Amino acid sequence: MAARGQRFDLGPWGFVAPALLWTAAFFVAPFVVMAVVSLWERIGTDLVASWSFANYLKFFERGHFLEAMLNSLEVTVIVTVTSILLAYPFAWIIAEKVPPRLQRMALVLAILPFWTSYVVRSYSWLLVLANNGIINETLLSIGLIAEPLDLANSRTATVIGFVHFFVMLLTLTIYANLVQLSPNYRKAAADLGAGPLSTFWFVVLPLTLPGIMVGAFLTFVLCIGDYITPQVLGGNNELLMPQVIMLQIGRRADFPTASALAILLMIVVTIAYLGFARWIRLERA
Amino acid sequence: MTMRGTSWRTAASALYAVLVYGFIFLPVVVLVLFSFQDGRFPIPPFEGFSLRWYEAVLADSRLMEALANSIVVAVGSSLVAVLLGFLAAYGLARFALPAKGVQRALLTAPLTVSYLIIGMGLLITFNFIGFPKSLLAAGIGHVVINLPLCFAIIYSQMGDHQANIEKAARDLGASEWQVITLVTAPMLWPALFAAFFLSMTFSWDEFIISFLLTRFDVTLPVEIWSLLRSGLNPKTNAVGSLVFGISAVLVVVLELVVLRKGRRA
Structure with missing residues (x-):
């Protein structure tokens, strides 16, 4: 050399x-x-x-900025919790009930729609939830409802669009954690007299907490910063932070206000990161 | 646990799995089904099978240009991200450098920042220095988001046994350059491939950075975004189904390649 x-x-x-x-x-x-x-x-x-600090003060003075942040936090927390509750049993079934030979296929299948374009995925939910979309048409034709339900263009639609994406992501991270568990832990718990429920609650769940937390943090970061899903599915009733930021950039080219809002959003994410940090590590294998 | 208890649980598990699979696939099935709609709206009832919307997509020169742009940006930015990530992983894994923790933290920091904020920072900065909105600008942004990923993937695969082989090569007279290209890179091929492939898919699908940083030549997601303004339209279904088809094929190919690799190892 x-x-x-x-x-x-x-x-x-x-x-x-x-x-x-x-x-x-x-x-x-x-x-x-x-x-x-x-x-x-x-x-x-x-x-x-x-x-x-006028732009930062604006955030606290103007109701709609603060409201957008609160909306974003609410939606993000709802999405994160719902996604975990849906994905955990799903990942558990793939890891425990599906024969090992087929698990990889079951997993690839479970995350296949992950690879549709992000923009298109929100649009697809519009097809499903629209007034004349597949759900309303089905319910109307079997006579369960007389008028189409207002599913699209609402917070519910935004949450459904988000949960769809993050269930796939969380299934991956939680599954990865579940299959790493040595069966010995469960055997030991059973030998010591624990039933299936207490084995799960006191042994399996704590051991898979890191997988849940990594997934939850990813969900939080990606969800709170996403512009597409609320813009396509959310309608005009409420705005989330990314939409408000894009409004500052797009319509008004107000970079200072947009920057201040972006930094406030980053501070929120950083606080969340500190909350999750004890579970998240990057290490060399 | 009785037999009945077991079978009841299995049935409940199966039902749950079917429901979640249904939820996951519902929008994709609707998207693809109504891309074949022989009518003006991608909503029920299904009026018959037609390929006219696919023809419309293929005949749309703006969409085809955007598709080509997306491929160029994805391949180019991924190559740069893998190269930079690989070199950094090699440097940090093999040499004594000061403040390694800080360097690692810096290299992976963009992972925790929203694409929107990364794109906005670049937009404002490029605006100040007069760097025009372009595919190159979007590509630079894509390297920023993919470099941490490439670095993390490759770095995680740099084991000590490889260091010994590299040392042997050096003892046999290989130059540092030869060690990297002839020993390290081939050994890390699966990690390099995975990093490149993941970067490709992220860049291929990335919207907000491209949206902020391109103007006349745009990438496919940005062009699809402008299609959305026309509301529900089977043409959007068709282009969405095409994108999904391409991605799905790539995923299956990757799965087969990695799986075979895994079996051989």
Whole structure:
């Protein structure tokens, strides 16, 4: 290495530097720019470096910003909890009831719609939930309802669209955790006199908590930052944070307000991360 | 536990699994079914089988251009992300560098930030330095979101037994460059492939960054987004079904390749 080093010697830094520089230039720097711009103001069509927290104050003063954040938090918590409750038994059935030979197939099948385009997936739910969509038409034709239900363009539709996506994601993370469990734990619990329920509650569930938490955190981050699902399915009754941020960028080109809102959203995610942090680790195998 | 108890539980499990599978597949089935609709609306009743909407998609030059753009951006950004991720993983796994924890944290940090915020930061920054909205800008954004993933996947596969083989190669006179290209990369092939493939699918499907950072030449999800404005339309079903079909085939191929690899190992 030393002899060749004369023409090619960046040393070990040569390997790490490109990735570090890329991250610094296109992730850290834009974030700094955003933080700086959030302290400016848009006056008329100009950005003025006014160095004030006016945009942050706006968040607390203007009802609709605060409301959007609360809506986002509510929807995200509902989605995360519902998805876990739906996905856990599902992952458990795949890991326990499906013959081992078929488990991989059962899992691939369970997450196949994961690979539909994200934009198209929300649109597909519109087809299902619309006034003249498949659910309403079915219910009408069997006479269960007389008028179509207003399913689409509501918070319910947004939640359904989200839960659909995250059930697949959580099934993956929880399944991965369940199959890693050594059967010895359960045998030991049974030998010590625990019934199936208490074995599950005191042994299996705590041991699979990391899988649940990793999935829950991913769900939280992806859900609270998503623009497409509420925009396609949510209707006009309530807005979520990403929609409000996009409104600032799109219609008004108000980068300072958008930056401040984005940073507030990031703070919320960071707080969530700290809550989840004890379960999330990146380690080398 | 009695036999009856067991069979009751099995039946309940089967029912639950069927319901969840039904929930997961419902929108996809409706999407694909009504892409063949011989009528103007992708809603019941099904008026007969037709391929006219697929013909409409293939004849739509904007959609076809967007498709080509998406492939270029996905392949290009994934290659860059895998290359940078691989080099960084190699550097951090094999050499004594200061502040490794900080470096790892920095490289994986974008994973915890919403795409919307990453895209917005780039939009504002590019706006300031006068870098135009373009496929290149979107590609840069895609590398930002995929680099952490590639790094994490490849880094997790860099075991110590490989380090010994690399050491042997070096002792036999291989240069650092030869070690990487002839020893490390082939050994890590499955991880490199998985990282590249995952990046491809994420880039291929990514909407918000491309939406913010492109203008005249757009990627497929952005073009599909503008189709949505026309409301429920079988053409959207057709293009959505095509995208799903392509992705599903890729997933099955990956599954077969990785599975075979796993069996051989």
